[in-house]
Amino acid sequence: MLQRKYHLPLFLLLFSVFLSAQPKKNSLTQLSFAELKELYWKNEKKIPQQLPYANAYLHKAITEDQPVERARAYFLLSLLSESDKALVYLDSAVFFTKDLKDLKFPASAYSAKGHVYKKQFKYKEAIDNFLIAENIAKQNNQDLYYEIKFTIAALRSEELGEINEALVLFKECFNHYNNKDVRSPVYSYPYQLVLFGLADAYKALNVSDSATYYNKKGYIESKATNSQLTNALFTLNEGANLIFKKNYKVALDSINIALPKVILYKDKGNTLAAYYYTAKAYDGLNNKKEAVKNFIKVDSIYTLSKRITPEFMSGYPYLISYFKNNGDKVNQLKYLTKYMEIDSVLQNNYKELTKKLQYEYDTPNLMLEKENLIKSLQEDNSKSYWSIGFLILIVLAMAGFSFYQHKVKKSYRARFEKIMQTNTEKIEIETTQKEVDIFEANKSKTESIGINENLINQILKKLADFENTKGFLETNITIQTLSDVFETNNKYVSKIVNIYKEKTFIQYINDLRIEYALTSLKEDSRLRKYTIQALAIEFGFNNAESFSAAFHKKTGIKPTYFLKQLEETPNIES
Template sequence: MLFLSLSVLGQNKTKDLTKLTYNELHDLYFDNENNPKKQILYTNAYMAKAIQENSRIRKAKANYQIALLYYASDKDKAIQYLDSVIKYSENTGDKFFPAAAYCEKADFLKRQLKLEEAMNNYKLAEKIALQTNIDYYYVVRDYIGTTKSEDLGEYKEALAIYKECYNYYITKNYRKQYANDFQITIFGIADCYKSLQNTDSTTYYNKLGFQESKITKDGYMHYLFILNEGANQVLKKNYKAALDSVHKALPKMIENKDLGNTLASYFYLGKAYDGLGQKENAVKNFLKVDSIYAETKEITTEFIDGYPYLISHYKNIGDKENQLKYISKYMVIDSILQKKYRNLNKIVHTEYDIPRLISEKESLITSLKKDNAKSYLGIGALILIILTVSTFGFYQFELKKKYRTRFERIMQRSAIRNNEEHNFEKAKTIKPAILKSEDIGIAEELIQEILGKLDGFEREKGFLKSDLTIQSLSNLFETNSKYLSKIVNAYRCKTFIQYINDLRIDNAVENLKAESKLRKYTIQALALEFGFNSAESFSAAFYKKLGIKPAYFIKQLEDSFKIN
């Protein structure tokens, strides 16, 4: 529905864009990778043009672009669109499709831990590319090598594939057109040798890749080879050299937002510091590995040794809670990896024996329970805290429901505004009929004059002045403060302060709804924006009129716009 529900303006824009060539639309789509709204326009135009011309391969490419938009948010939806790519591009003889679609689908399946299905899709891509595009065939072979090496641990098979690709690229223009593919292949060979602990061959290919990346000025690959050699130096137990290399590479990995290799950098820093006997630095870096895993939920068998290290560290210093914490995390990761490889009849070999870990975990839990049970007073306090938290939680739940209801009432502005206008008219017509001018001791002509000035004051938003007082406003109206106060009380049905604050809060609500940039302001900045002298006075007035705090209102407003 995201791609079909365009406004009339959007449809006209799409219609105009169909006058562009497919190549122009393709380039515009990929030139706007950080602007999904524009990408949707270009891919819709691409699709409209393909449908108009009834071109199967162009429909396939449009579906491919849509699949990429779902890459991060909905992998199942992305796979559905990739299946459409495959359907439309079968037997078209295109150089990249459906082979590229099978590769992308395999990547999604890998992320869902469906390695067997992923390999089947890579093999389908390989078979098609061999017939339609020999260059892409070797790209697919490289993907298969990466999967065997990084995901399956089949380093010898992966090495054979990488060398096959190397022998192909070495016959090509490997410092221009094929430079990136060639260097990725070299890295794959070096990485496989590292995993096989053939450190001399690893160094040879890291140096080769380093030289090639320097010649072609590929900064990212340049530092990737430095990082890989740093890891290799850890295996050689040259820990100072390892630290030097990894510290050089780490900033580049962070700059490129490469979380996988950032995690690898921290892991090998931890190993190097451990090798130098700097235990505290080792712990710090293994904790950073854990923090990245917590963010990405992705880790391979190569980098899980930090968890046994943390378990032993906290055991040695008697920190039972952290020891239990990292035993639990390690067991979760182990279960995920076992699930990942189960369908392929592989076993993940880990440093710790899991049954022993389970026993250790149960002992820790028992020990912690005994520690907690030493004092009945402590148990009573714990129960009291739980009851208090539960009661508070229930209270907060009910309060949130109440606040949500109040927020929804505020958002129904048309009904509320009509009601307020109705009440306002009643205040101006019905109340004056009851209150004669002599009831408040002011002449009728003066009352009407001041009411007219109040109307103008409201329209021109004079209430936004932060130093406004009843005295300053009565001076502006050329009357006295007592008359002004009586008229506001009688005809606006409010005290002067309540009248001014309500005008400011109504104005704040409408502006916060209309201007997204205001919703980024601090409460203090908003207070000044809407005529209040402090965040506290703004919040108090907002709550008094609407029954919710401004911070809550802004958060709910943001959430409602995201949903819409």
């Protein structure tokens, strides 16, 4: 009885909680997409709090049938998910926006996939997705394009050790942001990351003065925008740069200022870097104990995160050598094993260490080491032969390409001369006369197209008038608009053009335009100063691409080549 006594109050309590929970859940979907996104980011790094907003965002997007917002919801959910599940969400984001030309999607989804693959050490897949993202963004979102280009540069610099190649990309990004308000909320953070990338690349290349220049520039910008994390990164990076200048004490001061902030922001990668350069500074001051202590901290962070780049690998040979000299074989073996493990992981993911193993170790079999050395030398000789063969192939390929280019130029020149020898005006007169009389020569065609003889003659005459009055120079002309002008059926016009002009309607219009363009460019030097885009509009095309394609199809050469040859040919009428 006592139990049943409390059943009803308990039921009422639970039911009231259920009712109160329902409006709360439903109320989220009443919020706008902007409000849901704001609440999501306000709870950043608090997954349980972020998840309801992301789910509500998705529910709202599905209900309202908005594919871009649906993709954004999947993107937000991917940020809260483990790697494989994140890839599933991102594939969904790509699926719903693959045929759209949105400013963000599907480029952002491909870029996010690249980051997931990068965390999995799948660098080939990461680069593939970054390149797809870059190509899509290039079409309609320059800011996103350069953000992705920066990501590719950072991957090449930090993960693959391709510093010079990365530096070129960093400079392209820097030039892009130079034209922006780099202290605005939109551009300040990506711009500061680019400055850091430049400083870090120059540091890696041991160009210390350039590294200092960009570190100082970044420090000033981060102060101006109150960006504490990037400010700490520039301080840390300059500390590392000072080590290359052998200014070890000042380097330690900078690193010690930056380290607490980097730890506060839970930036494990740069925390590892701070301990590494602290160790290098102590080693420069000949304080081996402190150097070892900090190299061990580097290893501790790697053990937790399983992430390290070639830049920070030299700590392991240092530890191996230190413990060997102190007779500590246990720790010597521990760090030797760890070093070989990391080397194996890096090699399996299409990477090479920046340096080969640089340490000495005891071995019971000196002959094995000797045989390995001989084998290595033999492999080097074999590589040399392959290199020579490869160079020969390159020379032959370049020779072949040069010969091909020579043939192309010769062919282009022959086509140009043929065009110049043609009396265009005479051709136009002959063509017009032929077209007026063409029906007499082609009466047999009347039956095949099933159009009245008188109507055919009328349309042919109207086509001749159309050509003589340069009606083809009107932009956006279609077979329907021309048929309306002729006051006839568009099927009749199409059939007559196909049979009597022996072309499709588009070919017919384009050929008339190009023939007129050739005559005009030969006769009017003023037109030869126009850009290709301006010429396209002048001769009835909508854009430079369609004009160039039609010109090449008609003449076999590009309009830029034709213009250049006209300018270089003497005695052209002006």
